[in-house]
Amino acid sequence: MLDDLLTNPRADRVKAVRALAGRSVRRRSGTFLVEGPQAVREAVAPGGPRVHDVFVTPDAEVRYPEIVDAALVAGARVRTGTPEVLDAMSPDAQGVVAVVDLVQAALAPVLAARPRLVAVLAHVRDPGNAGTVLRASDAAGADAVVLTASSVDVHNPKCVRATAGSLFHLPVVTGPELGEAVTALRTAGLQVLAAAGTGSHDLDDLLDVAGAAPAGVPDLTAPTAWVFGNEAWGLRDEDLALADAAVRVPLRGRAESLNLATAAAVCLYASGRAQR
Template identity: 70%
Template sequence: MPELANPRAERVKAVRALAGRSVRQRTGRYLVEGPQSVREAVRYAAGQVREVYLTEAAAERYAEIVDDAQGAGLSVRLGTPEVLDAMSADAQGVVAVLERRLATLDDVLASGPRLVAVLANVRDPGNAGTVIRAADAAGAHAVVLAGESVDPLNPKVVRSTAGSLFHLPVVAGVELAPALAALRGAGLAVLAADGGGEHDLDDLQDLATGDGPAAGTPDLRAPTAWLFGNEAWGLRPDDRALADAAVRVPIRGRAESLNLATAATVCLYASSRAQR
């Protein structure tokens, strides 16, 4: 039987409050909502999981979450549907509380990365989460959120990653210029994705499958940090100038532009294929 039945209980309020950034920073914890994200958190970041909450129906439907959590010695508690709804409107009957723990840039550099996505002042949670998911799918080794980018542990970001947040290192709270300098110092070329870029991504892909590009032309086969800008205004001129080169994704139809997440996916997969 559910042991949590009062949606106004202090424990329930404490979990719900983790949707706020100030509470996450003060408590050192954050919220993970929904069966997909909680499943991946339990499987790949069990050391960060403090509590798992499910409705009785969700515990039966997603028995693998309960099994994995109990196998890892995690606290699993049943609550009524009203309790889970009070914790999160997006819970789908499953919520977890995790310790706020992110990778550092030094951690990433020590791993010898060959493909990294860098977000400069990206503020939309859905876009940031989708880029993390795309980076995971493309086999990137890390995602760096620099400047005034959104908190990657914002619940909307976490949901948008669909669990990819727990598959690869995510770095936040770093300034853009020193982060790019550190990546370049580790042997990665920095390519800015920009609609007005001097290099066409298709041309670079063609060169990567042939004898390789001429000197001074980006080589997609080489270790690369892709730099992506804000959803509304793209890369600031000063930020774009930090890159070794700017690359445009060709648009052959009548669309004015691609949104951030789509452009990032195309660029990351281009490098992924060339490196493969």
């Protein structure tokens, strides 16, 4: 046992943790809620953000000793609570939750590190989609993710869960306007490709000529920022105009389209393969 067992689901401490589901509370406190053993494990790993508190049920304390040990090494306070207490903190706790400093990266230092692959989310409003794209970006080897000012809060609990811990693996920049981000990315030497079903370039064709693309055709071996649009309407005409080229993912079957996260994964992996 790490400390006295927390047993009251209505205690002020429990309510304060639960309140982090709200954006205004996260902004005021500078912290957010991380739920579940996988995400908390990544949060307390070396090099991660500052972790203030970790709460575990007695069963989780026994089942995940590596999380408890890493949290203590990271300087976090670790408390045990009954399953009812953890459920009151979060219905998605799975026996483990943590209170962590907001993850905030600035665009300038990200670009100073000379990234080769960046995902940009423009007007992406669904937290599950945003989190899944972030996870796919991490898996594909992207160097950073940028969420524009009009996109969802990356610290939304559903978004955090959807990242499955990838939120702590790569820089995530939030808040710039799309035009501002595109200008900075291009100035840093990245080509800007917009993923769009109406794109004039076919992704498979670009893979075929990667490394030897003719003039006027995007070369997937070059440093690239992919821009992905809103789940419902994609990218607006004015957003598409900001990109160097618009690229479509080929649809071989009868599907009308791909969802945002799937299309993003296909594009990012195509660039990752070409660059390697």
